[in-house]
Amino acid sequence: MRIAFASGKGGAGKTTLAVNLAAVAAVRGIKTTYSDCDVEEPDGHIFLHPENLERTDVTVPVPVVDDDLCDGCGKCGEICNFNAIKVLAGRVVSFPELCHSCGGCTLVCPLGAISEIERKTGHIATGVSVVKSGKDAPGRLYYEVDECGGEKNTKETVGLERPGLAKLRFTMGTLDVGEPRSVPIIQDLLTMPDESNLFIIDSPPGTSCQMVESVRGADYVVLVAEATPFGLNDFKLAGEVVKMFGISCGVVLNRVMESEASATESSSRPAQDGIKEFCRENGFEVLAEIPAIRKIAEISSTGGLVAFEIPVMEQAIDAILDRLAEIIAG
């Protein structure tokens, strides 16, 4: 089962949710892979601390011209739709960073003067993450969070009994700085052989090609939406993409903020309602609602896994995982 976590924009809480879900799934004994497809800014490793990472370069083919064979006919420049190869003053000049590796120039050259070389644009890495949870987690405290979003430190470990250690497979892709094209790296990541039962895809944010590439092969998409006007706007855009592919979709409402004093002026109610309405209209299921709690931001800021520290997060992750299990079971 491939589950993609996506959001219309970064910062909605997608990675937080994806890494925590992966960790909890592993602790539950599910054979899990976490795959960080946000290759422009991969962050999952900060939370999952993968060990023994093995790196493989990602390369794309780009043309090289043999000047001795080339007669400057200009055919290669004509076919290239991306201005990546041009004939200037009888000589071929290529701009490899603009090349989309379509292979057209090589095929079209009448003199066989063009061949292709592999050019590195990034790398993928695979390793193993060891998740420490429950009472065995060193230095971890649980925080009780009261209804209003305030918190008190309980020192006592609360939450479910969990086994101490669990392993999951960790994979990530990284785009080299200065390279424009993320898609080939995502393709390499998603076509690696994998034997897990739960394959979690941490998608790039947005709605363009790299997000599309990472959700198109998923069995289910979890959209993370922040309950603010920006969040509503971004969520709808991502929702449109998911609809286009006809993939089943669940939604997690994040940072739900209630303000009693000025319920109309500054509560997140209208954005929440907007998100829920979109879900109703499009058959998306609301999987969980997570309140805006400063502690979640604080723990996440240091790379901590909130599912093992904050009861509301633990409950939310458990609920999502249960629901996903039902969906898998059909």
Add this chain to the structure above:
Amino acid sequence: MKEIVVISGKGGTGKTSMVASFARLAGRVVCADCDVDAANLHIVTKPVIREKIEFIGGKVAVIDQASCTGCGRCHEVCRFSAVLEDGSVYDIDSMACEGCGVCAEFCPEKVITMEPETNGEWYVSDTDNGPLIHARLLPGSENSGKLVTEVRRAARRVAEEEGINTIIVDGSPGIGCPVIASVTGSDAVLAVTEPSLSAMHDVKRVIDLARHFEIKTLICVNKSDINEDITGQIREMAEKSGIPFAGTVRFDEDFTKAQICGKSISEFSDGTAASDVSGVWEFVRRELGLED
């Protein structure tokens, strides 16, 4: 004319609210929303649309089924698995098509045409603080980098026409094609980050990017008091790398509340975050050498 691009590595750092505040603090400016995937600046600047332009980003292959002989040559040459094969019927998956035109070139019957593809639209609008250029990329579209370039070009043109000497760009996230298109050729980049290990990791990559393209970079930390330790580390990292530190903005619920009311933080409140934001803008203004 000076053009400053505000970027953040990843979304959600409060970048857009800050851009809207800067616009307000600066008086009359041209703003450009280059986060074309998930544009948000219009939510807080309430633009009145003046002009709407269709964005033709690229091309997509179309097979004339009636004349196709089903030879399969197009399927062979397409490297993007965009030619679907169903028995002897071939068709283009327009979502996967990169518009390279290789199939059209090699179709022996010449029955494939490359059709222009509408990928979105962009607008020139008016706001209280001056013109705003913003765009909408159709969901799932490619060519976001090209659209960013169009938006920035329009911003320059409008600034020239109306004699405005400052352009503030709300940049795209990430380090890939849209952000490269957002920053190249600008006068400076302001990287907005948060005090978390992941945001710090992200911002290092955007700083490398700015350095790669040799653009002057400034840095500021939003929600700085969520983790003072990491804020300190970011400041230190900036100082060591010779990157001017433009200041910090403390965590303030007003930030979200302002957004919920559709306002920039400077417009909504005069609390801590609002005064911190004006401090950052003052710094940026001085670094850029903007006159009053």
